[in-house]
Amino acid sequence: MDAISTSALLLFLFALILMSAYFSGSETAMMSLNRYRIRHLAATGHKGAIRALKLLDRPDRLIGLILIGNNLVNILASAIATIIGMRLFGDMGVAIATGVLTLVVLVFAEVTPKTFAALHPERIAFPSSILLGWLLILLSPLVKIINLITTGFLRLMGIKNVRTNDALSQEELRTVVHEAGALIPQRHQEMLLSILDLEKVTVEDIMISRSDIYAINVNDDFKLINRLVVQSPHTRVLVYRDTIDDAVGFIHLRDALRLQSKEQFSKSTLLRAVKELYFIPEGTPLNVQLTNFQQNKERIGLVVDEYGDIQGLVTLEDILEEIVGDFTTSMVTTASEDINIQQDGSYVIDATINIRDLNKEMKWDFPIDGPKTLNGLIIEHLEDIPAANTSLMLSGYFVEVIEVADNMVKSVRVITKHTPISTDDNDE
Structure with missing residues (x-):
């Protein structure tokens, strides 16, 4: 070292600090890459992304390589700095060199490059992956030895798989x-x-309850059947005998109207034209039922409980509306038609409304893990069928029962958390 001039040693030290900055920045950049973005870029043929993805496939090798290079450079820089310090300041040079080098390394070889790399990982990682790839080949024996040792310690800690798992x-x-x-x-x-x-949503959450199913009783007067067919808001209508539980099948409106145009429409032809029933167990998640509809080539089904009793009706359109929202062509009553705002800011609501639809429409927070309708929620809360003018606090909302009929709450007034309670009763 005595033969090497101090200026040459300073240049060498400067180069070592740059190399340390490179390894520090590369480590941060590689670990900060968005794995899903570089997979997308790699799929489009981006060479930098392909190289980076290959290196990140084995992070143990990549980290081992970077740390080997960084530590070798830093240790060598420390030795060079000590020599320079002793030449310039004598015995005090060791302490001076240690303090100055620590500050320089922290600022220029650690904090600055790592911060820049964290902010712009692709700008650093993609170019540096070229050199890292060559270094990995060159230092492969040393990297493998280090990895064998570290893998052994990781196995003792219960970690057996060193490959990354980026599944979300x-x-x-x-x-x-x-x-x-x-x-x-x-x-x-x-x-x-x-x-x-x-x-998370089951067929009961979106089904049309059995009391609201538009259906044709084949034992009704034939004129009434004709009128129901003509006035039907649906393309498929349930046909039953006397009670919904004795369902016969679904008639497609197109088939019924074709029979009417040929003057061949009668109860017997109606029964021959019905399609076979498709049943759905209650509790079926919507994602499962969507797949079942697709596999069975069905668009409509009856929801049945564990005893086989019909609870409601679900269509493919109902499930699709959960994804894309209500179709504008739908003729079924919507949540908005069941909600009427009053002059005092309260809301008069049809209590048979589905709670999920009500929450979605009004951005409210009524619980949805129990009864499916507002009527059911009120009855469950009171554990009794209330009388008209009964008031209660329900999930932070003031609810007043307006009408009760047929053992059901028909309509209620809801005052939200942000609406002052009015003493005026003449705003209905």
């Missing part, structure tokens, strides 16, 4: 969609989140 859980994917911001339009975000929610 549903909740993590939900967070990714939420944080996408302007990258994904708000409407598309809502649809993606609705798809994720399908497994």
Whole structure:
């Protein structure tokens, strides 16, 4: 070392600090890469992304390589700095060199390059992957020895797989969609989140209850049957004998109208034209039922309980509306038609409304893990069928029962948390 001039040693030290900055920045950049973005770039043929993805496939080797290079460079820099310090300041040079080198390494070889790399990982990782790839080949024996030792310690700690697992859980994917911001339009975000929610929602949550099913009793007067066919708001109508539980099948309105046009429409031809019933067990998640509809080539089904009793009706359109929202062509009563705002800011609501539809429409927080309708929720809360003018606090909302009939709450007034309670009773 005595033969090497101090200026040459300073240049060598400067080069070592640059190399240390390279290894520090490369490590941060490689670990900060968005794995899903570089997979997308790699699939499009981006060479930098392909190289980076190959290195990240074995993070133990990549980290081992970078740390070997970084430590070798830093140790050598420390030795060179000590020599320079002793030449310039004598015995005090060791302490001076240690203090100065520590500050220089922290600022220029650690904090600055790592911060820049964290902010711009692709700008650093893609070019540096070229040199890292060559270094991995060159130092492969040393890297493998280090990895064997570290893998042994990891196995003692119960870690056997050193490969990365980037699979996202549903909740993590939900967070990714939420944080996408302007990258994904708000409407598309809502649809993606609705798809994720399908497994949390069952057919009972969206079905038309048996009392609201538009159906034809084949034992009714034939004129009434004709009128029901003509006035039907649906393309498929349930046909039954006397009671819904004695369902016969579904008649497609197109078939019924064709028979009418040929003057061949009668009870017997109606029964011959009905399609076979398709039954859905209650509790079936919507994602499962959507697949079942597709596999069975069905579009409509009857929801039955464990005893085989019909509880309601679900269509393919109902499930699709959970994803994309209500279709404008739907003739079924919507939540908005069941909700009427009053002058005092309260709401008069049809109590048979589905709670999920009510929450979605009004951005409210009534519980949905129990009864499916507002009527059911009130009765469950009171454990009795209330009389008219009964008032209660339900999930933070003031609810007044307006009408009760047929052992059901028919309509209620709801005053939200943000609406002052009015003493005027003449606003209905």
